[in-house]
Amino acid sequence: MTDIATPQVAEPVDKMTIAKPRKASRRMRPSGGAVVMTLYLLFLMLPIYWLFNMSLKTNAEILGAFSLWPRDLTFANYARILNDPSWYMGYVNTLIYVVLNTTISLAVALPAAYAFSRYSFIGDKHLFFWLLTNRMAPPAVFALPFFQFYSSVGLFDTHIAVALAHCLFNVPLAVWILEGFMRGVPKEIDETAYIDGYSFPAFFIKIFTPLIASGIGVAAFFCFMFSWVELLLSRTLTSVDAKPIAATMTRTVGAAGVDWGVLAAAGMLTIVPGALVIYFVRNYIAKGFALGRV
Amino acid sequence: MNKTVNQKAWFLILPVLILVAFSAVIPLMTVVNYSVQDTFGNNQFFWAGLDWFKDMLESDRMWNALGRQLMFSGIILAIEVPLGIFVALNMPQKGFWSSFCLVVMSLPLLIPWNVVGTIWQIFGRVDIGLLGYTLDALGIDYNYTQDSFDAWATVIVMDVWHWTSLVALLAFAGLRSIPDAYYQAAKIDQASRWAVFRYIELPKMAGVLMIAILLRFMDSFMIYTEPFVLTGGGPGNATTFLSIDLVKMALGQFDLGPAAAFSLMYFLTILAISWVFYTVMTTLDKRDGK
Amino acid sequence: MAKITLEHLAHSYLPNPKAPDDFALKELNHDWSDGEAYALLGSSGCGKSTLLNIISGLLIPSQGRVLFDGHDVTTAPTAKRNIAQVFQFPVVYDTMTVRQNLAFPLKNRGMDVAEIKRRVQKVGAMIDMEAQLDHKARGLTADAKQKISLGRGMVREDVNALLFDEPLTVIDPHMKWELRTQLKKLHHDFGHTMIYVTHDQTEALTFADKVVVMYDGRVVQIGTPQELFERPGHTFVGYFIGSPGMNLFDAEINGTSARIGGAVVELGAHYAATGKTQVGVRPEFIRIASEGDGIPAKVQRIEDVGRHQVVRLDAAGTSVSAVIAEGQTIPADADRIRFVTEGINVYADDWRVTARKDAA
Numbered sequence: 055m056t057d058i059a060t061p062q063v064a065e066p067v068d069k070m071t072i073a074k075p076r077k078a079s080r081r082m083r084p085s086g087g088a089v090v091m092t093l094y095l096l097f098l099m100l101p102i103y104w105l106f107n108m109s110l111k112t113n114a115e116i117l118g119a120f121s122l123w124p125r126d127l128t129f130a131n132y133a134r135i136l137n138d139p140s141w142y143m144g145y146v147n148t149l150i151y152v153v154l155n156t157t158i159s160l161a162v163a164l165p166a167a168y169a170f171s172r173y174s175f176i177g178d179k180h181l182f183f184w185l186l187t188n189r190m191a192p193p194a195v196f197a198l199p200f201f202q203f204y205s206s207v208g209l210f211d212t213h214i215a216v217a218l219a220h221c222l223f224n225v226p227l228a229v230w231i232l233e234g235f236m237r238g239v240p241k242e243i244d245e246t247a248y249i250d251g252y253s254f255p256a257f258f259i260k261i262f263t264p265l266i267a268s269g270i271g272v273a274a275f276f277c278f279m280f281s282w283v284e285l286l287l288s289r290t291l292t293s294v295d296a297k298p299i300a301a302t303m304t305r306t307v308g309a310a311g312v313d314w315g316v317l318a319a320a321g322m323l324t325i326v327p328g329a330l331v332i333y334f335v336r337n338y339i340a341k342g343f344a345l346g347r348v
Numbered sequence: 349m350n351k352t353v354n355q356k357a358w359f360l361i362l363p364v365l366i367l368v369a370f371s372a373v374i375p376l377m378t379v380v381n382y383s384v385q386d387t388f389g390n391n392q393f394f395w396a397g398l399d400w401f402k403d404m405l406e407s408d409r410m411w412n413a414l415g416r417q418l419m420f421s422g423i424i425l426a427i428e429v430p431l432g433i434f435v436a437l438n439m440p441q442k443g444f445w446s447s448f449c450l451v452v453m454s455l456p457l458l459i460p461w462n463v464v465g466t467i468w469q470i471f472g473r474v475d476i477g478l479l480g481y482t483l484d485a486l487g488i489d490y491n492y493t494q495d496s497f498d499a500w501a502t503v504i505v506m507d508v509w510h511w512t513s514l515v516a517l518l519a520f521a522g523l524r525s526i527p528d529a530y531y532q533a534a535k536i537d538q539a540s541r542w543a544v545f546r547y548i549e550l551p552k553m554a555g556v557l558m559i560a561i562l563l564r565f566m567d568s569f570m571i572y573t574e575p576f577v578l579t580g581g582g583p584g585n586a587t588t589f590l591s592i593d594l595v596k597m598a599l600g601q602f603d604l605g606p607a608a609a610f611s612l613m614y615f616l617t618i619l620a621i622s623w624v625f626y627t628v629m630t631t632l633d634k635r636d637g638k
Numbered sequence: 639m640a641k642i643t644l645e646h647l648a649h650s651y652l653p654n655p656k657a658p659d660d661f662a663l664k665e666l667n668h669d670w671s672d673g674e675a676y677a678l679l680g681s682s683g684c685g686k687s688t689l690l691n692i693i694s695g696l697l698i699p700s701q702g703r704v705l706f707d708g709h710d711v712t713t714a715p716t717a718k719r720n721i722a723q724v725f726q727f728p729v730v731y732d733t734m735t736v737r738q739n740l741a742f743p744l745k746n747r748g749m750d751v752a753e754i755k756r757r758v759q760k761v762g763a764m765i766d767m768e769a770q771l772d773h774k775a776r777g778l779t780a781d782a783k784q785k786i787s788l789g790r791g792m793v794r795e796d797v798n799a800l801l802f803d804e805p806l807t808v809i810d811p812h813m814k815w816e817l818r819t820q821l822k823k824l825h826h827d828f829g830h831t832m833i834y835v836t837h838d839q840t841e842a843l844t845f846a847d848k849v850v851v852m853y854d855g856r857v858v859q860i861g862t863p864q865e866l867f868e869r870p871g872h873t874f875v876g877y878f879i880g881s882p883g884m885n886l887f888d889a890e891i892n893g894t895s896a897r898i899g900g901a902v903v904e905l906g907a908h909y910a911a912t913g914k915t916q917v918g919v920r921p922e923f924i925r926i927a928s929e930g931d932g933i934p935a936k937v938q939r940i941e942d943v944g945r946h947q948v949v950r951l952d953a954a955g956t957s958v959s960a961v962i963a964e965g966q967t968i969p970a971d972a973d974r975i976r977f978v979t980e981g982i983n984v985y986a987d988d989w990r991v992t993a994r995k996d997a998a
């Protein structure tokens with residue numbers, strides 16, 4: 055037995071570099087992973103590629119020859135959308151009510167989520183479930199009453215009407231997500247802050263909010279997402295001034311049939327904001343989709 | 349988690365209550381109001397009691413739509429949940445390719461729903477769509493606007509395309525939360541790949557999977573825009589799901605009374621099923637001591 | 639049970655390590671004798687977990703070989719090595735009962751049902767969980783879960799070695815003591831080779847026959863607890879083991895004496911030391927005096943730690959600790975310290991220098 059430590063300095067360095075480092079064995083995963091992922095991503099991308107492909111073709115080419123890529127490359131479809139206010143205002147309208155909705159949802163959901171995560175009070179559990187039920191309400195059920203209600207208070211065809219209507223499903227979701235993240239923050243932090251002499255609002259803004267910043271990001275992402283993709287309510291509640299881009303797209307159906315090229319270009323343009331948002335939050339997606347519950 | 353009893357917490361909830369009252373309760377009261385009244389126009393209403401509910405419960409139309417709806421939700425859950433888990437298990441754990449997969453997978457989730465419908469409407473067309481054209485070229489008689497089965501298949505593939513990533517992302521988040529030590533212990537115990545999945549990965553994913561199932565159930569049960577754009581509920585009534593039928597009734601035919609009764613029953617159905625999910629979920633949460 | 643041999647072993651997490659600093663584990667040769675209980679002691683990030691994972695096969699070293707009883711297992715997968723490992727956080731299969739948890743490794747190895755039953759029962763008794771065998775593992779406390787992890791290792795009676803990666807981190811202090819005692823008893827009864835990684839010196843010194851101290855990716859000393867205490871082979875060992883740690887004085891070594899500051903200290907033996915030379919003396923071997931020769935030092939404060947008192951002094955900028963018995967007082971005019979000769983160790987560039995008595 056050689057109970058001898060080896061005090062000499064980590065010996066010949068060159069010898070070590072020659073010895074080819076063996077690959078560390080990682081978690082066990084099936085080796086077919088890459089194949090599965092390639093196939094799945096291909097499945098996801100193909101329809102989008104096809105839309106992209108069409109948006110760069112002329113209508114004659116779309117309806118004429120079948121081709122996997124544009125032979126007669128044109129940007130006319132995009133040009134038409136970006137030069138026509140009735141088209142691009144659709145994007146502006148959508149962005150306005152989406153941002154409005156996200157702001158309102160977060161502003162009211164933050165204190166509520168804090169209350170649910172920290173305190174118990176009469177009816178808290180029922181209230182929480184009742185809030186969630188609003189997320190379960192089919193927009194179709196609310197389409198007509200919303201239309202009548204917002205018309206009667208003179209908010210029809212305004213951005214705020216759509217933003218408020220989308221609160222129906224976004225507020226419960228935001229409360230739910232934020233509550234999950236807030237539960238992860240130890241209560242001792244609150245108590246320490248109060249002992250240090252912080253008032254509730256000061257504590258909430260200066261200490262607590264930064265701690266759940268990622269949760270707020272996730273909630274904002276979801277509010278953005280669901281408000282951005284929803285069409286039924288936003289179409290029902292608008293006619294001209296606040297008409298969303300998604301509704302504008304139905305205009306491509308004209309007397310002469312469907313203007314496929316412009317429709318495809320408009321579709322591609324609706325994907326862009328979502329893609330941008332995803333790109334910015336790419337490092338938080340996995341944690342975010344778990345709603346703070348892992 | 350032990351919470352402090354504090355009735356003043358109600359003040360923190362107040363903004364939400366006011367907002368939700370404004371955006372949900374008042375409109376819902378209108379619906380209730382319609383559901384028990386009848387009208388001959390001119391804004392004159394009279395009491396109709398529960399007649400509309402009775403009518404709707406006896407109408408084949410609603411039961412058929414409900415049947416289609418349950419079948420649709422059942423099928424897509426049966427496909428998306430296992431497929432989502434399978435995809436999550438195969439995703440790269442870290443590094444560039446992991447981010448890449450995450451970004452590409454999230455993409456369908458942020459496409460407006462009518463555009464999703466449009467994409468598949470184009471993609472499936474026999475004359476100008478890649479899918480339709482390819483199937484046709486292979487000699488398969490495919491036409492989603494004429495054939496009920498093709499319409500169903502297309503709607504389901506579209507939903508799988510649209511939403512499987514959500515399940516996968518949730519499952520992936522669950523997987524990533526498993527400490528390496530579990531995999532190492534499993535190696536030492538000589539656990540098979542299946543045992544690793546069954547005894548380590550699945551139990552750890554249970555919580556997020558419940559969220560995934562709940563979300564997918566609710567959203568698929570309310571689906572409207574995508575199939576509406578793709579098939580318009582056709583051919584015939586083949587893909588007329590509950591929401592499509594409801595909108596047809598309320599905004600198309602302006603049958604306010606029946607539509608309102610329909611709405612309430614629809615809402616209550618979702619509520620009942622979701623309540624079961626929710627109860628199971630919170631029980632799970634508690635058992636894990638979260 | 640097996641003798642484990644490490645030959646020229648080194649590991650780097652980088653793909654192309656160049657400088658010695660790139661190595662998380664620097665070159666190492668060592669035999670772990672069969673049936674002995676070792677503790678692998680070091681502060682976090684010193685490479686001890688890396689070394690453990692190489693032995694268990696969770697990590698394949700960038701160079702060198704691992705031999706079990708002479709067989710090369712360097713690239714063999716964990717399952718082939720027949721070792722058991724207990725992790726820092728309890729790893730149990732939540733959805734299984736305690737019984738199923740314990741049976742799991744045996745079941746996977748296709749063992750006979752009756753034999754599994756017998757062993758599970760026996761291990762259940764050993765870890766004192768017979769009453770809970772049919773409970774779900776999910777609801778148990780952290781220490782119960784950790785006992786299950788341990789049991790899953792014990793249930794395979796023929797394991798080559800039992801490895802522990804800081805297994806008591808999440809356990810309550812009073813349970814720590816009990817579990818450690820149980821571990822010692824198990825080792826005594828069954829004679830497994832055990833390697834126990836920890837950063838807690840008390841844990842290491844009470845558990846192990848031999849303690850392996852690691853510092854900065856390198857094994858700096860292997861020895862019995864007593865050897866580590868009396869003759870620390872490296873200044874890190876002196877500092878890390880003992881409470882308070884060893885006092886170190888920058889010194890000029892001249893054969894049998896050392897010059898520390900302005901004072902000259904007799905070393906009692908002849909040392910040949912070059913480079914950065916230091917004299918290390920444990921607090922237990924420092925005497926405080928008010929007359930005679932010695933190194934000038936000012937008493938700063940006295941701490942009563944229960945069994946004895948620790949005196950903190952300042953010797954020309956070097957802080958010094960000394961241990962005196964409970965109830966003993968130091969003279970008010972104490973202004974110098976002396977060393978007990980047998981407690982003197984000499985270090986050159988942090989490594990201990992052996993005395994050459996013959997050449998004195």
